[in-house]
Amino acid sequence: MSEKSALVAEMSEEELDARHAEKMKKKKAARDKILATKTQEKGLVIVHTGKGKGKSTAAFGLVFRALGNGMRVGIVQFVKGKWDTGERQALERFPGEVTITAMGDGFTWETQDRQRDIAAARAAWERAKALILDEEHQMVLLDELNIVLRYEYLDVAEVVEFLREHKPAMKHVVVTGRNAREELIEFADLVTEMEMVKHPFRSGVKAQRGIEF
Secondary structure: OOHHHHHHHOOOHHHHHHHHHHHHHHHHHHHHHHHOOOOOOOOOEEEEEOOOOOHHHHHHHHHHHHHHOOOOEEEEEOOOOOOOOHHHHHHOOOOOOEEEEEOOOOOHHHHOOHHHHHHHHHHHHHHHHHHHHOOOOOEEEEEOHHHHHHOOOOOHHHHHHHHHHHOOOOOEEEEEOOOOOHHHHHHOOEEEEOOOOOOHHHHOOOOOOOOOO
């Protein structure tokens, strides 16, 4: 046992409480000092990627947070158009606050039709651009956009250029999907990579309602 650990072990509960309070006081002062320097406000480009579960789940969490703050949200689902998901059913209860557009025909390995996938991706992107440019929505979620960028159904340079040149300054844009392109990662303000540690699918458990959809 180290000298410090031994000293702590000999302290009374009151002494431990006082020590903790002093430590947290110093931490709060340091935190407040850092926060005082963060004064810029801007609409963020947020990317959720990686092989782990939770990319769209986290993005829909942002959607509900935005709705809770009185913001209007636009959603374009690039590949999950045919899925009857729990989040879509929940969001349909907010008809005046959220706009949902499901443009995809399913994952590309399901459609097995490249030209059809390209056409669906282009139509979804046109809808996404309209939502990003309008003055009604403060957040736009582009669910699984990374998938169509990975398969080059859309040009990533076109997407990044549009976001850089035309996205309103205070509008948030959230992009999900594994294998995010480096160009988009480099441009984004916030990037989170979901890492898979363990997944029940590998143990033979099928997708569960309320968890996967």
